Amino acid sequence: MLTTTDREGLIRVLKARQTAQDAIHDFFRSRDYLSLDTPIAVKSPGTEVHLGYFATDWHDFRGDETRLYLRSSPELHLKQALALGLERVYHLGKCFRNHGELADWHHPEFTMLEFYQNGISLADFMTLTAELVQSVAVGLQSAGFVVRMPKVKPDRLSMFEAFSRWAGIELVDGDPDLARKGLLKGFPSLRVDDDFETAYFKILLDVIEPRLKEEEAVFLYDYPASQCALARVANGRAQRFELYLQGVELCNAFDELLDPAANRERIRSSNEQREKLGHGAVPEDEDFFAALEQKLKPCSGNALGFDRLLALLLGEKNLDRVVPFRWNKPWSRVIR
Structure with a gap:
């Protein structure tokens, strides 16, 4: 039974979500981005090795059965839109990931913001991402919400620098002695x-x-x-970035891989690894490969967790209060 205080808090969250979403739409519209809808039930749910997916079956009028999945990301469809000739696109909507933990910053059903732009460097894409976060924070504050304002210009650190600075290890890709080096540093896991x-x-x-x-x-x-x-590799390094806000991973961005054959090879390699790990391969998206044959232009894309962003800006310690109706089954947690 919800108390009056609980109800007031939940109403506040619903209003904050709308305010933050409005700020996102305003931000992208002012920069000539097109908002797109993408399918929720898809033949290929994603390309990640370690993700789990929700599966279902579509039965047509003849009784024939087709396996479908709930999308884990709108990535493949947004790239198809770029291949049509669009220059800037974004999607704000629900995504789903299965077989994961129900923890402070994870939820099987969540709201994802993904945005892609042609002809932008990864460095400028970082700047755009920081401006987006700042814009949402200002929108919430202007609407009367108490906001933990983010840093206007986040620091930038390569993963190699992070390993050197904080782990005391020179990171070498594929290093077979990495575990031994870590043990010598006293890392117990x-x-x-x-x-x-x-x-x-x-x-x-x-x-x-x-x-x-x-x-x-x-x-x-x-x-x-x-x-x-699916990020481009240059000088032996994957051209991608993640933004950590208050220690929480907020987004994952790529300078996108363009070559159709290389995309197919990496996705097949991912499926091979999934098989080895017992996750099972997932179908490849032939529409995606066909779109890549239309010569996708150089572009960058970013996937940002909307629920995480909202919680962090509102000063929450987890997602419990910002995901609407989380108290309902099947994945409820006590609201703290």
Whole structure:
């Protein structure tokens, strides 16, 4: 049973969500971005190795069955829109990820903001992202909400610099001795037989991210090439960045890989890794590959967690109060 205080708090959150969404739409419209709808039930839910997906089946009038998934991201469709000739596009809507933890900053159903722009450098895309965050904060503050204002110009630090500064390790992509080096530094979660990727993520989670909590806002950029996903690789480094706000990962941006054959190769490699890990391969999106054949122009794209942004700006310690109707089943948590 909700108390009067609970109700007032929930109404405040609903109004804050609308205000923040309005600020996002105003921001992109003022920069000539086109807002797009993308399918929710799709044949290919994503391209990530470690993500889980919600699956369902469509039964047509003949009784034939087609496997569909709830999207984990609108990425593949937004890139198809760019291939049509659009220059700047964005999408604000629900996305879904399965087999994940229900924790402070994770939820199986969440609101994602993704935006793509042709002809923009990754450095300028960082600036655009910081301006977006600032614009949402100002919009909330102007509407009377108490806001924890973000840093106007977040610091910028390469992943290699972060490992050197905070872990005391020179990061070398594919280094088979990374686990051993970490153990010599006293990082307890590592095992001597951890491969590079396992050791890399353990050090990132156990050593680097806790230090990021001491920083107000930081862009991490230049990742090891092995962590490129669908980002372009230049000079042996994946051209991508993440923004950490108050120590929480807020977004993930790429200087997008353009080559159709390279995209297909990476997605197939991802599926092979999914099979090895027991996650199961997911169907490839042939419409996406066909769009890439139309010569996608150089572009950058960013996926930003809207719920996280709202919670951080409102000074919340988790997502519990900002996701509407979270108290309902099947994934309720006690509202603190």
